[in-house]
Amino acid sequence: QKESPVVLQCDEVTVDFDGFKAVQGMNFSLTRGELRFLIGPNGAGKTTMLDVICGKVKPADGKVLFSGSVDITRKKEHQIAELGIGRKFQTPSIFPSLTVMENFEIAMKQNRGVFAAMRAKMRAEDRERIQAQLELVGLSGKAGWRAGDLSHGEKQWLEIGMMLLQEPEILLLDEPVAGMTDGETEKTGELLQHIRKTQSIVVVEHDMEFVRSFASKVTVMHEGKLLKEGSMEEVQRDDRVAEVYLGK
Ligand code: ADP
Numbered sequence: 001q002k003e004s005p006v007v008l009q010c011d012e013v014t015v016d017f018d019g020f021k022a023v024q025g026m027n028f029s030l031t032r033g034e035l036r037f038l039i040g041p042n043g044a045g046k047t048t049m050l051d052v053i054c055g056k057v058k059p060a061d062g063k064v065l066f067s068g069s070v071d072i073t074r075k076k077e078h079q080i081a082e083l084g085i086g087r088k089f090q091t092p093s094i095f096p097s098l099t100v101m102e103n104f105e106i107a108m109k110q111n112r113g114v115f116a117a118m119r120a121k122m123r124a125e126d127r128e129r130i131q132a133q134l135e136l137v138g139l140s141g142k143a144g145w146r147a148g149d150l151s152h153g154e155k156q157w158l159e160i161g162m163m164l165l166q167e168p169e170i171l172l173l174d175e176p177v178a179g180m181t182d183g184e185t186e187k188t189g190e191l192l193q194h195i196r197k198t199q200s201i202v203v204v205e206h207d208m209e210f211v212r213s214f215a216s217k218v219t220v221m222h223e224g225k226l227l228k229e230g231s232m233e234e235v236q237r238d239d240r241v242a243e244v245y246l247g248k
Contacts (some may be wrong), residue, residue, distance in 0.1 A: 006068055007032050007200045008053065008085075008170055013062035015048050015224075022048045023059070024224040030170070035196040037211045038204045039235075040221035041244055046204045049221070050172045053202070054087040055080040067169070086168030088176065092159040096148030100139050100158060103147050104130045107162035129165065137161040137191060153184030157191065164195065171201045177210050189213055220244075 008030040015023040023045040030036055038046045051057035053064060055077040066072045072080050081087075094103050108126050134140040137157040142150065147158055156176060163171060176192075177185045189210065192201060205211050211218060211232060218235050220227040222244045228235045235241050 005032050006030065007066070008202075009065040009068075010049070010053065011063045011065070013049070013052055013059045013064065015045070015052060015057055016060040022224055023052065025062070026221070026224065026226055028219060028226070030200050030202060032200055033196055035192060035201045035203070035214060035216045037214070037216055037218045038202060038221065039206070039208070039211065039218055040227065044221040045224040046221055047174060050087065050174060050202065050204060054085055054172055056087075081166075084167070084169035085172065086163040086166060086170070087172045088159055088163055089174055092155045094147045094155060094159050094162070096146065098147060099143065100134070100145050100147055100150070101130070101143040103158060103162060104133065104165060107165040110166060133161045133164055136164070136194065138187060151184070153180045153187070156180070156188070160191065160195075164199075169199060171195065171199055173201065173203045175204055175206060177205070177207055185210055
């Protein structure tokens with residue numbers, strides 16, 4: 001039996017915001033093809049962990065290793081993105097006045113590292129990849145739409161599609177289904193199931209129904225620390241987890 005390789009490993013990560021430890025000695029590791037949920041009450045340090053992984057926040061202590069051995073703890077945000085870690089924030093960073101297709105083209109050109117992105121030429125294979133990605137995220141019928149006119153859910157999918165064009169090995173998603181309708185949430189679930197066939201995903205999520213709809217491992221954080229890790233059933237049975245969620 002062969003174990004999946006570790007694509008991300010956080011060792012004893014501590015984040016200090018002017019004396020306040022938002023994350024304290026956090027350990028976290030992710031294997032290839034894994035879809036992991038990071039849960040916990042507000043202020044637990046979940047978003048800060050994503051910030052550490054993508055290089056936005058530098059830890060005061062600890063280490064972040066990518067792909068088993070690449071130490072990315074001190075690397076810059078853009079270097080980490082280039083290595084293959086994509087981050088999606090709660091507010092989509094799309095170009096609202098451009099069409100869906102134009103947004104995809106920009107993401108595609110960025111992937112090729114072309115500085116003058118708008119002038120770069122599209123190759124036939126790029127077109128095919130864009131088409132495949134449009135279909136994957138369910139926007140092939142709306143390629144000519146202004147991105148700003150899409151529904152809330154569609155904007156999120158557009159951004160996920162743009163991230164995928166940059167071929168990250170790991171996707172970091174912060175509350176991807178927040179504000180979505182039930183139908184949109186379901187579609188997003190299907191999309192994540194599809195993406196995990198080729199990529200690893202970490203999702204910070206508050207929607208427990210959504211988390212329960214996957215048979216995925218869950219990491220519970222509380223006060224900057226790892227509280228519990230396991231299946232949703234396992235973490236729900238844990239008394240300490242019940243305690244920190246009490247009143248919710
Ligand atoms: P979560 O995502 O689990 O809700 P966060 O990671 O956003 O938690 O925040 C963890 C703690 O760190 C919170 O108490 C928050 O107020 C604090 N925090 C987050 N970012 C900063 C910052 N830039 N400066 C100071 N405190 C921060």
